[in-house]
Amino acid sequence: MLNNRLLLAGLIGLLVSASGLSVFDNLKSAQASPSGHAPHGTVTIDGLTVPDIGPLPTSVPSPATNLTYKSKVELGKQLYFDGRLSKSGAISCAFCHNPATGFADPRQTSIGIEGGVGGRQAPTVYNTAFNHLQFWDGRARSLEEQAIGPIQNPIEMGETHENVVSKLRKIKGYQRQFLAVFGTEVNLQGLAEAIAAYERTIISTNSSFDKYVAGDVSAMDERAVRGMALFKGKARCILCHNGPNFTDNQFHNLGVPQVGPLKEDLGRYYVTKAEKDQGAFKTPTLRSMSETAPYMHDGAFKTPEEVVDFFNAGGGANQNLSPLVKPLSLTAEEKADLVAFLKALTGEPIPFQLPKIPKD
Numbered sequence: 001m002l003n004n005r006l007l008l009a010g011l012i013g014l015l016v017s018a019s020g021l022s023v024f025d026n027l028k029s030a031q032a033s034p035s036g037h038a039p040h041g042t043v044t045i046d047g048l049t050v051p052d053i054g055p056l057p058t059s060v061p062s063p064a065t066n067l068t069y070k071s072k073v074e075l076g077k078q079l080y081f082d083g084r085l086s087k088s089g090a091i092s093c094a095f096c097h098n099p100a101t102g103f104a105d106p107r108q109t110s111i112g113i114e115g116g117v118g119g120r121q122a123p124t125v126y127n128t129a130f131n132h133l134q135f136w137d138g139r140a141r142s143l144e145e146q147a148i149g150p151i152q153n154p155i156e157m158g159e160t161h162e163n164v165v166s167k168l169r170k171i172k173g174y175q176r177q178f179l180a181v182f183g184t185e186v187n188l189q190g191l192a193e194a195i196a197a198y199e200r201t202i203i204s205t206n207s208s209f210d211k212y213v214a215g216d217v218s219a220m221d222e223r224a225v226r227g228m229a230l231f232k233g234k235a236r237c238i239l240c241h242n243g244p245n246f247t248d249n250q251f252h253n254l255g256v257p258q259v260g261p262l263k264e265d266l267g268r269y270y271v272t273k274a275e276k277d278q279g280a281f282k283t284p285t286l287r288s289m290s291e292t293a294p295y296m297h298d299g300a301f302k303t304p305e306e307v308v309d310f311f312n313a314g315g316g317a318n319q320n321l322s323p324l325v326k327p328l329s330l331t332a333e334e335k336a337d338l339v340a341f342l343k344a345l346t347g348e349p350i351p352f353q354l355p356k357i358p359k360d
C-alpha cells in the first residue's frame with residue numbers, strides 16, 4: 001500500500017481540551033434490538049446485558065454542519081499530510097497517525113514538537129467517526145473540535161494558529177480549494193472541517209468477522225469462531241468492547257501499568273474530576289487492532305498476546321479497578337483462540353495514495 005514513509009511527516013501535538021457538539025447519538029439505533037446472540041441482539045454475562053458485536057452501519061455519521069463530499073475530503077487529506085501545520089514544517093497528522101501502521105503511531109508514546117506532547121500512545125484514526133468522544137480521556141466531543149483544539153493551544157502545538165493560517169494563506173493551491181469548498185479564504189474552522197471530513201473516510205470494515213456474521217461461514221476459521229464465543233462469554237471482553245465498533249464509548253480502569261514519561265495518568269478524571277474516573281480510559285475500538293500496536297493509553301503492551309495475558313490475570317492491581325474485570329482462567333488454547341478472533345477484526349485494506357500537497 002504505502003512505502004514512502006518519509007512523506008508521512010506529521011504535526012501538531014493533539015492534546016486539546018474543549019467542548020463541542022455530540023454528533024453520533026443516532027448510532028444507538030444500530031445496536032438495539034432484542035434476542036440472544038444474534039448480531040444485532042444483546043449478550044448477558046453475570047446479569048449484565050450489553051449490545052452484541054456486529055457489522056458497522058453502512059453509512060458513516062457526519063454532522064449536518066459538516067457534510068462529507070469529495071472536494072472537501074481531498075482538501076482535508078492534503079492538510080492531514082502537510083507538515084506546514086507545524087512549527088518545524090516536518091510534523092503532520094500522519095507523522096503520528098500513519099496509514100502504514102493502521103493510522104496509529106508505532107512508537108510507544110508519540111514524539112511531538114518541543115516536548116509539547118504528553119506521555120500517551122496515539123490511537124488509530126480508523127473509525128473515529130463513530131466515537132462519541134475523542135481522546136483516551138474523552139476531552140473532545142467531535143473530530144472538528146479535536147483537530148482545531150491543538151491549533152488554538154500554542155503550548156501543545158509548537159505553532160500558533162495565526163501562523164498556521166497565514167502560512168497556508170500564502171499557498172495558492174489552498175487559497176483556490178478553500179474558496180471552492182467553503183467560499184472563504186483559508187481559516188481555522190475550514191481547516192478543522194476538511195480534516196474531519198477526511199477522517200470520516202478512514203474506516204475499518206468488512207473484516208473476516210463482518211463477512212462471517214453476514215453469512216459467509218468460511219470467512220473465519222474454527223479457531224477464530226471459538227475465540228468469538230470466548231469474547232462474548234468466558235473472557236468477558238464484550239462487557240466493554242461491544243456494539244458495531246467494539247466499544248461501549250465508556251471509560252474504565254483496568255489497572256494498566258503506567259509506563260513511559262508520565263509517572264501518573266489519571267485519564268478521565270482530568271475531565272470529570274470525579275474520583276471514580278481516576279485512571280479510567282476510553283474503551284478503544286478493536287477493529288484493525290492487529291495493525292495498531294502497541295496497545296493501551298501508554299503503549300504498555302506490544303502484542304495481542306500480551307494484552308490477552310493481562311486480561312486473563314484479571315487486569316492490574318489498582319484501587320479503582322473496574323469490577324467488570326476478573327481473572328479468567330483461560331487455557332493456552334483459549335488464549336490463542338481469542339487472539340485469532342482479534343486478528344479476524346482486521347478490516348479490508350483501503351486503497352491508498354498519498355495526496356499531492358500544493359507547493360505554493
Ligand code: HEC
Pocket residue numbers: 010011012013014015080091092093094095096097110111112113117118120121122123124125128131133134135136137143146147195
Ligand atoms: C505528535 C504526535 C501527534 C500528531 C502530530 C497528531 N496526533 Fe492525533 N493523537 C496523538 C496522541 C498521543 C493522541 C492521544 C492523546 C490523548 O488521548 O490524550 C492523539 C489522539 C487523536 C485522536 C483521537 C482518537 C481517539 O480514538 O480518541 C484523533 C482523531 C487524532 N489524534 C487526529 C489527529 C489529527 C487530525 C492530527 C493532525 C491535525 C493529529 N492527530 C496529529 C498524537 C498525535
Ligand code: HEC
Pocket residue numbers: 231235236237238239240241251252253254256280281282283284285286289292294295296297298304307308311312322324325338342
Ligand atoms: C472493563 C471493560 C473492559 C473489558 C472487560 C475488556 N476491555 Fe479491552 N480495553 C478496555 C479499556 C478501557 C481499554 C484501554 C485501557 C487503557 O489504556 O488503560 C482496553 C484496551 C484493550 C486493547 C488495546 C487496544 C488499543 O488499541 O490500544 C485490546 C487489544 C483489548 N482491550 C482487548 C480486550 C480483550 C481481548 C478483552 C477480553 C479478554 C477485553 N479487552 C476486555 C476495556 C475493557
